[in-house]
Amino acid sequence: MTHSRFTTATVTCPQCGKTFEARRWRTLVVEENHEAAAAASEGNLTTVKCPHCSAEVELEYPFVLVSTVRRAILHYLPSSADELNEKTIRPYLEDDLHLADAIADSSGVRGEPFTLRFTAQMSDFIEKLMILADGLDDRVVELMKHVAREHGRAAGMPIDHVRYYREGERQLVLAYDDKTELLGAQDFDRAMHDRVKASISNLPEGMIVDGKWAAEVFAGLTAEAH
């Protein structure tokens, strides 16, 4: 039994005006659709090609990606960061529980629970996928990013945001300004990731794990240490 779901939509090409049928994903299980999963990791899952004029058409819509191996359910809900909050994600949670149960039932084993995450920006979604593929804990990565951002700012760098990135075998934290110009790169220390993870006994869970989450958790951890 497969758990991936999609519908077919009629799309009108903005370039040539002709219509065509295109797949619209609702649930993409990585292990069932390697090609679509590869497109998702490049941020191209919702991009379709017009068969008449070859124009690339971006169909922005929400979808959910599931990895049964990594036990993760990752939502992409295109919206502004402010619109993504506890209240707006609530309607999805019940479906996620059903999906996790159905996957557990069909595999015949009730393994570890699924990690649920919600993202509003495609760049955040792609970053989460990369972190997941690399077998890292995104909560620890966000805390490490937070520290890198604060250190950079304290040194006078106009950092707007930082990103986890992998280039070949090399793992990096990249710092950008508010125009997304690259300000600097720092090697990401996996050993430190493992040490941080081991040192925090009750790392809080969260379904929206982003820079704001990290800043709040970091403040809590620092207060505890004093």
Ligand SMILES: [Zn+2]
């Ligand atoms: Zn066209």
